[in-house]
Amino acid sequence: MKKELHIFFTCLMFYTRIPCPKNITHHPDYLNKATRYFPFIGWIVGSISFLAFYLFSFFLSTEIAVILAIIASILTTGAFHEDGFADVCDGFGGGWTKEKILMIMKDSAIGAYGAIGLVLLFLLKFKLLSESILLFNDYDSIAVLKIYLLFISAHSLSRLAAISIIFTHEYSREDASSKSKPIAKQYTWKEVFGSFFFGLIPLIVFSYFDLKFLLAIIPVFITRYFLARYFQKWIDGYTGDCLGATQQVCEVIFYLSILFLWKFI
Numbered sequence: 001m002k003k004e005l006h007i008f009f010t011c012l013m014f015y016t017r018i019p020c021p022k023n024i025t026h027h028p029d030y031l032n033k034a035t036r037y038f039p040f041i042g043w044i045v046g047s048i049s050f051l052a053f054y055l056f057s058f059f060l061s062t063e064i065a066v067i068l069a070i071i072a073s074i075l076t077t078g079a080f081h082e083d084g085f086a087d088v089c090d091g092f093g094g095g096w097t098k099e100k101i102l103m104i105m106k107d108s109a110i111g112a113y114g115a116i117g118l119v120l121l122f123l124l125k126f127k128l129l130s131e132s133i134l135l136f137n138d139y140d141s142i143a144v145l146k147i148y149l150l151f152i153s154a155h156s157l158s159r160l161a162a163i164s165i166i167f168t169h170e171y172s173r174e175d176a177s178s179k180s181k182p183i184a185k186q187y188t189w190k191e192v193f194g195s196f197f198f199g200l201i202p203l204i205v206f207s208y209f210d211l212k213f214l215l216a217i218i219p220v221f222i223t224r225y226f227l228a229r230y231f232q233k234w235i236d237g238y239t240g241d242c243l244g245a246t247q248q249v250c251e252v253i254f255y256l257s258i259l260f261l262w263k264f265i
Contacts, residue, residue, distance in 0.1 A: 006024065011038060012041065012044070018076065042158070042160075044076075049072050049151055070126065070129075087114065087245075088241050088242060088245035089114045101235055121249075153203040158220065158248070162244070163243065165224070167191075169231070170236070171237055
């Protein structure tokens with residue numbers, strides 16, 4: 001149990017800005033095992049984001065509360081995944097060879113592709129999340145619970161889609177220049193089981209209210225498949241930035257899927 005707690009706090013410290021016990025370090029072995037808890041981090045980030053939305057919605061409009069909820073999630077993770085998304089936009093937008101793409105993604109400066117990508121990403125996330133929340137508020141007597149499950153399902157399932165890439169593809173960089181390198185070294189059935197368990201549980205609970213919500217898995221993992229294939233084509237695998245980009249895109253696809261399922265099926 002003590003070892004598992006250490007692994008969990010390693011995961012929490014690596015993927016968020018939440019304070020952890022002082023004895024927790026980025027030990028490569030624990031960081032590798034921490035992938036099993038990555039979707040569970042989605043529970044935490046989603047809960048914090050929902051709490052921000054819920055509190056601010058008492059005295060502000062739904063739209064402003066959603067913006068503040070998104071800000072809360074960004075502050076919680078330190079824009080960890082958004083940074084990866086921007087780097088992927090810059091790298092794949094401006095590079096035409098594997099070496100050039102990897103070099104651009106390693107650059108800490110943000111370019112035009114990254115800036116434009118982030119603007120469009122946040123606009124989509126804001127609009128889709130706002131419309132989903134308004135639908136639940138308009139037609140459901142237990143809207144608060146559904147909205148909470150919407151938040152944590154989006155964060156956990158998108159993280160599952162991202163982390164599952166390490167189970168099927170190779171790490172692209174040959175050196176140890178990336179801080180995400182340790183998670184790419186190896187994995188066991190515990191990492192696979194833990195990732196899918198924590199990644200799917202919120203959506204399964206969410207689907208108790210409407211079974212069709214389970215169908216959201218399909219577009220999310222179709223998106224994951226094509227993103228992974230795209231990364232494989234251009235850089236022969238993935239990097240930590242690719243995982244961050246996958247998480248962000250799959251989160252948006254999840255909101256889009258739930259909205260589509262609610263309205264048309």
